[in-house]
Amino acid sequence: MTKPTTHHEALIQIANLGTCANGKTPAYKLFQQALDIAVAALDIPVYHNPKPVAAHLQPIFDENNRVGLLLIQRGDNLGWAFPSGWIENTDDSAETAARRESDEETGIVTHNGELFYSEITPGGIIMLFSRCPVALSIDELIFFKPNREALAVRVAYEPEELVFSSHTEAMKRWFKHKPPVVDEDELTRLAGATYQAAMRD
Structure with missing residues (x-):
């Protein structure tokens, strides 16, 4: 596989690899492989956003x-x-x-x-x-x-x-x-009292 020199070539390689899964390698892995090559060749910044x-x-x-x-x-x-x-x-x-x-x-x-x-x-x-x-x-x-x-x-x-x-x-x-903290019985009582107050208003 040749290294892409333009964004267009990189996208073509990504598309080709992302759609040619051979039954043994999942398509998303092939896609990631192409993406890594494109990122490295084109010096594209990659941001890793943490997942809380x-x-x-x-x-x-x-x-x-x-x-x-x-x-x-x-x-x-x-x-x-x-x-x-x-x-x-x-x-x-x-x-x-x-x-x-x-x-x-x-x-x-x-x-x-x-x-x-x-x-x-x-x-x-x-x-x-x-x-x-x-x-x-x-x-x-x-x-x-x-x-x-x-x-x-x-x-x-x-x-x-x-x-x-x-x-x-x-x-x-x-x-x-x-x-x-309140227990569930108290929560129910408070909810009932709030509802009755709202009905009166």
């Missing part, structure tokens, strides 16, 4: 009204962490992404939270932590089923070292400030 990770801090209360945070044992067996994952193009916000990841990994239906902490890891990953204002009962943990992303779940009632330093820091900050 959203993590969900879900409060859980037990039979003694202790409030802690939901943790998962990661499917890669590295250790314990908050439910988290990459923000997808279909997510409306980081808070929505965090909740989606938590629901997918734990099987426990949660509520949207609010962003309260962010950090850029040494590896350049943008971490966005969302804390949920609605506490769930520990009884909800019965809905968890082990899966490839989460082997187990439990509740932490005090700060501890998690598998990622950013998760550890987010946990420390949550417990230090201990934001007020």
